[in-house]
Amino acid sequence: xxxxxxxxxxxxxxxxxxxxxxxxxxxxxxxxxxxxxxxxxxxxxxxxxxxxxxxxxxxxxxxxxxxxxxxxxxxxxx
Amino acid sequence: xxxxxxxxxxxxxxxxxxxxxxxxxxxxxxxxxxxxxxxxxxxxxxxxxxxxxxxxxxxxxxxxxxxxxxxxxxxxxxxxxxxxxxxxxxxxxxxxxxxxxxxxxxxxxxxxxxxxxxxxxxxxxxxxxxxxxxxxxxxxxxxxxxxxxxxxxxxxxxxxxxxxxxxxxxxxxxxxxxxxxxxxxxxxxxxxxxxxxxxxxxxxxxxxxxxxxxxxxxxxxxxxxxxxxxxxxxxxxxxxxxxxxxxxxxxxxxxxxxxxxxxxxxxxxxxxxxxxxxxxxxxxxxxxxxxxxxxxxxxxxxxxxxxxxxxxxxxxxxxxxxxxxxxxxxxxxxxxxxxxxxxxxxxxxxxxxxxxxxxxxxxxxxxxxxxxxxxxxxxxxxxxxxxxxxxxxxxxxxxxxxxxxx
Numbered sequence: 001x002x003x004x005x006x007x008x009x010x011x012x013x014x015x016x017x018x019x020x021x022x023x024x025x026x027x028x029x030x031x032x033x034x035x036x037x038x039x040x041x042x043x044x045x046x047x048x049x050x051x052x053x054x055x056x057x058x059x060x061x062x063x064x065x066x067x068x069x070x071x072x073x074x075x076x077x078x
Numbered sequence: 079x080x081x082x083x084x085x086x087x088x089x090x091x092x093x094x095x096x097x098x099x100x101x102x103x104x105x106x107x108x109x110x111x112x113x114x115x116x117x118x119x120x121x122x123x124x125x126x127x128x129x130x131x132x133x134x135x136x137x138x139x140x141x142x143x144x145x146x147x148x149x150x151x152x153x154x155x156x157x158x159x160x161x162x163x164x165x166x167x168x169x170x171x172x173x174x175x176x177x178x179x180x181x182x183x184x185x186x187x188x189x190x191x192x193x194x195x196x197x198x199x200x201x202x203x204x205x206x207x208x209x210x211x212x213x214x215x216x217x218x219x220x221x222x223x224x225x226x227x228x229x230x231x232x233x234x235x236x237x238x239x240x241x242x243x244x245x246x247x248x249x250x251x252x253x254x255x256x257x258x259x260x261x262x263x264x265x266x267x268x269x270x271x272x273x274x275x276x277x278x279x280x281x282x283x284x285x286x287x288x289x290x291x292x293x294x295x296x297x298x299x300x301x302x303x304x305x306x307x308x309x310x311x312x313x314x315x316x317x318x319x320x321x322x323x324x325x326x327x328x329x330x331x332x333x334x335x336x337x338x339x340x341x342x343x344x345x346x347x348x349x350x351x352x353x354x355x356x357x358x359x360x361x362x363x364x365x366x367x368x369x370x371x372x373x374x375x376x377x378x379x380x381x382x383x384x385x386x387x388x389x390x391x392x393x394x395x396x397x398x399x400x401x402x403x404x405x406x407x408x409x410x411x412x413x414x415x416x417x418x419x420x421x422x423x424x425x426x427x428x429x430x431x432x433x434x435x436x437x438x439x440x441x442x443x444x445x446x447x448x449x450x451x452x453x454x455x456x457x458x459x460x461x462x463x464x465x466x467x468x469x470x471x472x473x474x475x476x477x478x479x480x481x482x483x484x
Contacts, residue, residue: 036341036344037343037344037380038341038342038343038344041283041284041285045283054125056289057125057285057287057288057289057300057301058289058300060285061300061379
């Protein structure tokens with residue numbers, strides 16, 4: 001499942017910020033990819049729609065990397 | 079040009095903390111919060127469940143039934159609060175003074191309830207037409223225009239919409255109009271009614287509303303709590319107030335505003351600092367004169383640490399002895415109306431020698447280490463105070479107040 005989530009995240013970031021797909025790694029931080037806090041909110045909203053889950057605000061505040069986003073989504077899907 | 083002194087001779091408020099100034103102030107002093115479960119929107123459909131919603135608002139004691147039908151709730155609240163403020167001031171408007179009086183009000187969104195009803199009618203009910211007064215009830219200047227119509231005020235009347243700084247911008251503009259001799263008196267403040275399904279959904283989506291309550295400066299804070307209401311001040315030149323023997327409640331002495339020009343939602347510390355500095359300069363005050371700040375203090379992670387850092391940068395060592403509080407923890411964040419509530423709280427604090435608290439406080443967050451008057455109001459006589467407002471869009475407006483002393 002992590003791979004599917006990662007692919008979706010990478011696709012959204014690539015489309016939104018114009019970052020080359022190959023540069024988006026599991027370990028990439030949002031800051032490295034040029035995402036600010038508002039971009040992160042938009043990204044998570046897209047992912048919530050895609051996977052039909054809800055990530056609480058308090059967890060969203062701590063999602064600052066691709067890895068944390070994948071983990072957050074997986075947790076929400078459990 | 080001789081700058082005139084500008085005093086406050088009336089206040090009016092409709093809020094979750096009280097339907098008039100006396101009840102509002104008592105609620106703040108007693109640290110009694112207006113925050114609780116909201117009921118005007120189905121909470122099952124919203125991730126957050128609490129708000130500072132006005133219960134038992136009955137405008138018919140103040141507004142004629144025929145006039146009420148012309149007004150969205152945001153306008154009704156504004157008119158009721160304005161009438162309270164004018165009644166307290168004792169001003170009577172007539173042909174002689176009507177053109178020398180201003181109405182300058184703030185709102186961020188205007189008549190969202192009316193607008194939402196139009197969408198329900200069209201998209202849900204499949205009607206082919208909406209209410210004929212949808213436009214005049216929704217428009218942002220509806221409150222200003224209706225206050226002007228109800229009072230017969232014929233001078234500068236307009237609305238300022240700068241999100242959460244709207245009321246401070248409005249009051250600052252009214253203050254400058256009177257100080258510069260363009261008007262003799264003004265009604266100024268703001269109104270907001272965020273409790274509609276679409277508007278709450280929009281706030282839910284941007285992830286800044288707390289699931290529990292508003293805990294400004296606490297380590298455990300999770301965001302703001304939305305509030306509704308209207309707050310109004312009657313301002314006039316000192317000369318005008320003295321001539322008619324008015325009771326003076328407080329004095330406005332400075333106004334500063336800036337734009338961050340950086341990010342649409344993330345505040346920039348420099349913008350906040352400069353706005354405070356400009357207000358101090360406009361008031362000819364050195365920072366150490368300030369005895370209290372009513373903080374913007376939304377309870378969001380980003381605002382509160384930014385604001386405390388900005389205050390420490392401006393006030394330096396004096397920040398160690400400078401009490402601040404966020405009364406949003408009590409009356410909620412009423413967006414375009416919120417700084418009118420906070421202006422009234424600041425005027426009352428100066429007048430009564432009591433500083434309102436920051437409610438719901440648990441444990442200070444790293445980066446927020448400053449005296450925030452936690453959970454209990456404090457008796458302290460002060461002479462000067464600031465009230466901060468830092469809005470989405472990076473727009474900052476700060477007012478400086480002085481205790482009224484002969």
